[in-house]
Amino acid sequence: MLNSIKIILVGTSHPGNIGGAARAMKNMGLSELCLVAPRAQFPHPEATFRSSGATDLLDQITIYPTLEEAISDCTLIAGTSARSRHIPWPLIDPRGLAAQAAQELQQPEHKLGLVFGREDRGLSNEELHLCHLHVHIPCNPDFSSLNLAAAVQVLSYELRQAALAQQAATPEPAEAPAFGTEWDAPFASGEDLERFFTHLETTLIDIDFHDPNHPRQLMSRLRRLYLRARPDTHEINMLRGILSLTQKAAHSRTEKP
């Protein structure tokens, strides 16, 4: 389970936090760390120092220009969020996420992408809308901003506890949405989903439902709806087939004044 988890740090400012995150991960048996558009210089001696020997993780870091690219191989994408957002999104706590991951990651083709935002302002709404779930670490409402490496520590700790519990022979009853284990098609990847959303938006423009100049949160609401359902690859193909025929109808209609 633990080697099917990718920790993704978006826009990190302090190289020490990259090192601290690597140390926290390695302590808990996680190994895949990547960065999206870091604001910190990397590699950096402070990152190496704070990693306290987890340099193997630092050496293998991949840097991506966008979050879309970082999550393209993930089947479950969870973004950490301190605040409650404008549009409510499926929200889970670290223990709940760990339980769900333990169940889903039993299948080798599944992969969890766990996304952490900037030190000063977290993830943008656009970034959060790329995620199936938002994870909130319950904390003191009057002092709620965790250090980045500390947040990675808490989530990594919960994931390890869930992995250990799973190893301990007795399989847990399936609390989490049960479409993880026995499904008839693999979940769509982040890349499949983004292609679908792009296709959906184009189609909605074609049929005059969507005006990108007056978006009215439309795409955010549609993302939230479809991401909640966790579409599989078969379903994405079906939805895209519907979109293609919708576009065909739109393009061949008689224009009227």
Next chain:
Amino acid sequence: MLNSIKIILVGTSHPGNIGGAARAMKNMGLSELCLVAPRAQFPHPEATFRSSGATDLLDQITIYPTLEEAISDCTLIAGTSARSRHIPWPLIDPRGLAAQAAQELQQPEHKLGLVFGREDRGLSNEELHLCHLHVHIPCNPDFSSLNLAAAVQVLSYELRQAALAQQAATPEPAEAPAFGTEWDAPFASGEDLERFFTHLETTLIDIDFHDPNHPRQLMSRLRRLYLRARPDTHEINMLRGILSLTQKAAHSRTEKP
């Protein structure tokens, strides 16, 4: 419960770790921090910096010359320990300790002292033998030394989770995505959903995606997808708006042979 817990750092070397511990504690609603024979200079600007605003905790720190004095007002004393010791001691994990603390600290005269050792060599055997319990954070056996502030973070997190669970008179199952409780629109009724599915099927016939004579399980698969998402009334209205404009495009297209 949380204000009956005292965090005790023994022989700390790095002032930054004192600040990091204070931040981690305040994030989780703990407030009482004390030091035993610190090797670091304190107060220190690095401690203030890493506390990230938890300066109220730093200002109230008591410094003791010995651990005996620091724990003199505690009724339950737990020492963190990375290694298994010469003489086996009652050993507990962070979740177990939090559960025990939640139970014992219901009585106002009880107080938990949670003791963390030196960065480089932990607590001495003599110090560990002052404790009722040894707490071990389960971690990667090949890379088991947590950063001091990270260890304080994990324990404080577990204590807060136990406190929250105790507060919640009827404990919620935290497993499932919580999009039932605080949502911005009521869930669609069965009736709304059936109207939507009928509208969807008609539309798919209009755009030639669906042939009711050769259904290919299409509607079953679409039902499964949308029902999994538990659409709310707002979302159903949005989807039906899309279907209406799709039908309009289909009906006004130029028929070609």
